[in-house]
Amino acid sequence: MKHSYRQVDTKKNKNRAEHFQDKKFSFRPYLPLYVLLFIVFLMESLFLTIHREINLDEGWYLYASRLVYEGKMLYKDFAYTQGPVFPYIYGIFQQIFGTSIYVGRVTAMFFGLLSLFIACLIAFFIGGNSAVLITLALVMTTIFLIVQFSFVVTYSLASFFLMSSILIMLLKMKEQYKIFLSIFLLCCAIGVRLSILPVLPILILIITLKSEKRMQAFVLSVITCLVSLSLIFLPFYLSAPEQVVYDLFKFHIISLPFSSRLYSLFTLILNNIVDFPFAIMAFFFSLIVLFNKRPVSIKTEFIPILLALSIPVIFILHLLPFGAGSYYNTLLVLPVAIFTGWAISRIWEQMKNMPRKPFLIMVITVVFLNLMGQVDILIRYQLVLFKHGDSFYLEKPLQEIEEAAEIVKQNTTKESKILTLQTYIVVEADRSVMSGYEMSIFASHPFWDTATCRAFSRINKEIVQEQILKKFPEMIIIAGEDFNSLNISADEFNKWLGTNYSLLRKFDNFGQFNSTLFILKRVEP
Structure with missing residues (x-):
């Protein structure tokens, strides 16, 4: 009887896990609102594409994107301190539309929009329309993220691959195809930005535990991982091993005296708290919601578990490079927004027989305060607003x-x-x-x-x-x-x-x- 009970319970969990996969995309009642919010996001992105202050990084990212299509090899023929995927993707757009910073910024905006769209699909699958609305609200009021999605850096492309990898896990397809595509896309994200690397063992672990055929899932995950990373990194390493090791690792980690390193670490943590206070609170709130119920099922809640484990690991890794800034963690805004959307949708569902208005007011207040804090970032870092005397003005840098x-x-x-x-x-x-x-x-x-x-x-x-x-x-x-x-x-x-x-x-x-x-x-x- 005990054995029979476990079999029934497993079947029940499997049905629950497939609940959102079988659920149709009932966007229709909310479609006008979603379209409006995406238009607002697009307008924010266009504004920042035009007015965001120029950054020296934009030049060398785009120059690398041109050189690789002229036959030059990364690391061997010229220095490049990020993963090799970015120049080959952005270079396609430069080849088609011409070499221009505006083309680069519009490319970044394009991948930013795709990343947000995919994030909303993930939120819908795991939490329904309420999760989508919360995700959109947090993303659209976190202007620091939209800033990073509106000029030529790695964040929008890395987010696109990361979000795509997570979405694949929710789609209805054969398990082996899911594993292959999800792992491959995550390796592409790592090939854009190395700080995503810790997500890989977490994803492999979750895939393995979630599968009915664990050993097969684990072996396929590891093989896909090794082959994908080899295809992305190995040709460059074989051609210039010392340069690859320096550009990808040693360049970012500078040896400092312990006191200086400690001061730098403390300052960076403080800057993250100042710049992302509500995102940090939202993450811990979501953790409480996830682990408040015992036991947590890997079958039904594998995406929240993946986010809960991945976000802090990436955050910690972003503290290591010398000269790192809080803006590194704009990469985590979409995962935090999805995680928070799921948590609030879970609370909202549990409150269906309770007064919801106070909770709704609290959520709206937090979103509004997040927006005010992000406007302060624009002014404090002078990303688009410049002070002249007692007044502020806009430039087209x-x-x-x-x-x-x-x-x-x-x-x-x-x-x-x-x-x-x-x-x-x-x-x-x-x-x-x-x-x-x-x-x-x-x-x-x-x-x-x-x-x-x-x-x-x-x-x-x-x-x-x-x-x-x-x-x-x-x-x-x-x-x-x-x-x-x-x-x-x-x-x-x-x-x-x-x-x-x-x-x-x-x-x-x-x-x-x-x-x-x-x-x-x-x-x-």
Whole structure:
């Protein structure tokens, strides 16, 4: 009898697990509201695409996306400190629509919209329409996330693959296809952003425990994982093992004295609490809802369990890199929003015979306060709003990039090699930088010896001096922050230039650091 009871219970759990899979997409009653909310999200994204301050990262991400389609190999031919998937995806759009920062930003926005749509599907499968509404509310009021989805960085593409991997687990298809696609898509996400790596063993564990044929599921998961990661990373590692290890791992982990590391860690945790207070509270609230009921069923609640385990692990990993910021954890906003949507939908269902109005007011209040806090982030970090005297004004920061790029176009040929760390100007002008400058400000390693710099596609003071004095690049573009990055003084740099270069244009308050930019043209004899 005991054995029979267990069999019946397993069957019951299986039926419950398939409940949301068999449920039809009853979006129709809420469709006008969903369309309206997505239009609002699109308008927010378009606004930030136009007005979001320029970032130096945009230049080297897009430049890498161009180089790989010119036959150059990541890590071996030029430095690149992220996984290899991003340049090949973004490069497709650059090949079709042309090399442009706006094209890159619209591409990011496109993957951001897809990520949100997939997140809403996940929320619907695990919690119904109420979960979708909460997910949308949290995402749309977390403007820091939309900022990261509106310019050229890894977050929107990584989110797209991560959300797709989770969604596959909820679709009705043969188990082996589910496992293969889910693991493969997660490996693609890791190939965009390595911090997603800890999710992989968690997903494999959940797939194994959830399956009726555990050993087969485990073996297929591990094989798919190994093959996928090998396809993504192994060709690059075999061609340049030392460069791959440095660019993907050592570059991000700088050895610091214990006191400095502790201070940096404390500051970063505090910044995350200040920037994401309601997301953090929502996560812990959802944890309580998940584990308040005993036992938690891996069959019916595998997605909430996956989110509950993955979110803190990624958060901890984001504390490790030197120079990490709270913006790293915008990657976690969609998972937290889905998890919270599920938790609130569960509470809402349990309150059907109780007064719901106070709970609803509390949820709306939290969402509103989250929005107010996110507006403060826009102002505090000056992402779109700039203070002039006592008033704030909006800029279109790409206009000055386009203006500088036009000067470059008029005074160089397509084959010209430009000496600059301002790669976003070169990208916009559809020109090329000299070897070693591909990664913009991160290309400079002033305390490395010259041989090491050349081996790892970096530059130092000696290399810059040699290139100016011996190779006479057709154009030099340098900004105020570049002198600090290269550890040289302006006077020393001017001595290298001598009478060989003339000033074409000077820009004040230019770019990410609002510094002075100089565009210099070689004087022909």
